[in-house]
Amino acid sequence: MALSEQEQRALREIEQSLLADDPKFGASVSGREPLGGGIPSGRATLRGSALIVLGLVLLIAGVALSQMSFWFIALSVVGFIVMFAGGVWILKAPQGVAPQRAHPATGGQGGRSGVGLRMEENFRRRFEGQ
Numbered sequence: 001m002a003l004s005e006q007e008q009r010a011l012r013e014i015e016q017s018l019l020a021d022d023p024k025f026g027a028s029v030s031g032r033e034p035l036g037g038g039i040p041s042g043r044a045t046l047r048g049s050a051l052i053v054l055g056l057v058l059l060i061a062g063v064a065l066s067q068m069s070f071w072f073i074a075l076s077v078v079g080f081i082v083m084f085a086g087g088v089w090i091l092k093a094p095q096g097v098a099p100q101r102a103h104p105a106t107g108g109q110g111g112r113s114g115v116g117l118r119m120e121e122n123f124r125r126r127f128e129g130q
Contacts, residue, residue, distance in 0.1 A: 044093030051086025055079045 003011065018025070058079025065072040 045090055048086045048090035048093065051089060052083050053086075055081070055083030055086060058082060 056079065059076050060079070062072045062074070062076030062079055066076065
């Protein structure tokens with residue numbers, strides 16, 4: 001649904017006042033400056049995932065061996081910290097460029113296979129027929 005001219009003008013005024021009050025937040029909301037809008041790079045994701053798996057192994061090993069010695073509980077805590085660090089690493093990783101997908105209205109395929117397109121067609125036919 002399109003906005004009326006008056007609504008568009010009001011929206012522009014709100015955006016300009018937002019940019020004047022808080023330029024960093026205003027730019028992130030208006031989409032002029034990509035602040036973390038991409039996807040993490042592959043290496044950072046792989047390393048972060050490896051840290052999460054290592055932390056999980058340490059956590060489980062510490063819990064399993066905690067009956068033998070009190071120090072294995074510390075191993076569980078270290079495992080949790082390593083898992084947390086892996087998650088933070090993934091979230092704080094330098095952002096890559098998100099892949100551009102074609103919009104369905106433009107007739108682009110969007111990188112889907114033939115099976116995906118057929119499933120989408122069947123789905124649309126079911127709900128448009130009702």
